[in-house]
Amino acid sequence: MSGKRPTILAIGAAVQDVFLSHSDEFEPKPDKPLHVQVMELEMGGKADVNKIDFSTGGGATNAAVTFARQNLHAIFMGTIGHDPAGKAVLDDLDKEGVDTRFVSYSDKLNTGYSVLLLAPNGERSILTYRGASTKYLIKNFNLDDVEADWLYVSTMTGNMNVLDHIFHQARQKGIKVFFNPGKGELKQPQLLKGLLEDVDVLSLNKEEAQQIVHGETSEELVRHLLHYVGVAIVSDGPDGVVASDGQVIIKAGMYRDVKVIDRTGAGDAFGSGFLSQWALGKSLKESIIFASANSTSVVTKIGAKAGILHADTKLHDMPLTETKF
Ligand SMILES: Nc1ncnc2c1ncn2[C@@H]1O[C@H](COP(=O)(O)OP(=O)(O)OP(=O)(O)O)[C@@H](O)[C@H]1O
Numbered sequence: 487m488s489g490k491r492p493t494i495l496a497i498g499a500a501v502q503d504v505f506l507s508h509s510d511e512f513e514p515k516p517d518k519p520l521h522v523q524v525m526e527l528e529m530g531g532k533a534d535v536n537k538i539d540f541s542t543g544g545g546a547t548n549a550a551v552t553f554a555r556q557n558l559h560a561i562f563m564g565t566i567g568h569d570p571a572g573k574a575v576l577d578d579l580d581k582e583g584v585d586t587r588f589v590s591y592s593d594k595l596n597t598g599y600s601v602l603l604l605a606p607n608g609e610r611s612i613l614t615y616r617g618a619s620t621k622y623l624i625k626n627f628n629l630d631d632v633e634a635d636w637l638y639v640s641t642m643t644g645n646m647n648v649l650d651h652i653f654h655q656a657r658q659k660g661i662k663v664f665f666n667p668g669k670g671e672l673k674q675p676q677l678l679k680g681l682l683e684d685v686d687v688l689s690l691n692k693e694e695a696q697q698i699v700h701g702e703t704s705e706e707l708v709r710h711l712l713h714y715v716g717v718a719i720v721s722d723g724p725d726g727v728v729a730s731d732g733q734v735i736i737k738a739g740m741y742r743d744v745k746v747i748d749r750t751g752a753g754d755a756f757g758s759g760f761l762s763q764w765a766l767g768k769s770l771k772e773s774i775i776f777a778s779a780n781s782t783s784v785v786t787k788i789g790a791k792a793g794i795l796h797a798d799t800k801l802h803d804m805p806l807t808e809t810k811f
């Protein structure tokens with residue numbers, strides 16, 4: 487890195503997100519626990535919504551915006567369609583100063599597009615068309631002309647051969663890898679474990695970690711994940727996070743008790759927040775604090791990008807312990 491600002495290449499999904507909210511239809515039922523609630527739409531009926539917000543999302547574009555707002559050189563590599571949603575994604579990235587020269591276009595599929603029905607408690611049900619962010623072609627993920635210090639890889643919807651190709655190139659070029667796999671990869675745990683040998687930092691939520699290794703607590707999960715990678719991070723929503731680099735182990739609580747407006751993008755803001763500091767050579771503790779602050783800010787705003795922190799944000803302390811591993 488030697489003094490120059492680090493370059494991070496974010497690879498993965500790009501979508502347009504449309505949020506519909508402020509509707510009586512999305513009100514949770516007071517007599518039912520949250521995890522069994524359903525959003526119902528009457529067949530043939532029409533439900534009024536009173537607010538609409540347009541934003542863009544997809545794990546990799548969200549991450550690229552964190553890197554850009556932290557004044558790192560951020561590059562996004564992913565596939566969009568020739569359509570207004572693709573233009574919205576590119577416009578947002580341009581506005582944020584993200585380098586988009588490695589974006590590819592699908593001839594057949596539209597840009598990913600999600601309609602998010604937001605309940606007043608911040609939970610949401612999502613109708614999602616993954617489109618061009620599903621069928622990835624190896625030829626669109628060529629790192630020959632890429633100069634980067636780190637790769638931030640979010641889900642490639644289970645295209646393990648494309649991931650293998652990307653990680654292999656990264657290793658050959660000496661680019662370090664941060665990985666936040668999604669459902670598509672977690673469905674193939676054996677292949678996923680095979681990929682982890684090229685991964686430097688692995689970030690998962692607790693349920694995801696339990697699909698790869700055994701463990702009841704986040705700490706057990708982190709300890710087991712360290713058999714595969716150098717740095718393991720397990721987050722558990724408002725219940726905090728455990729992380730270790732094999733030297734120290736950090737256990738952190740909630741950064742701040744906020745009113746959750748929309749939890750979309752929490753995981754992306756956390757992972758990218760972490761890497762934005764880790765890539766600068768900050769400590770595990772400092773990187774976890776910024777990750778927590780970034781994700782906590784994101785859940786207070788509608789959309790995955792609106793709450794992403796800028797470089798001049800003052801951070802405060804949070805409940806956290808650091809012990810020897
Ligand atoms: N209700 C909340 N209140 C405050 N912070 C939250 C809340 N939910 C999530 N966060 C923040 O976001 C981080 C990541 O959240 P979580 O563990 O739910 O990740 P995730 O399940 O991967 O999210 P995603 O569904 O976006 O992928 C948490 O560590 C925390 O800092």
Ligand SMILES: [Mg+2]
Pocket residue numbers: 691753754
């Ligand atoms: Mg996640």
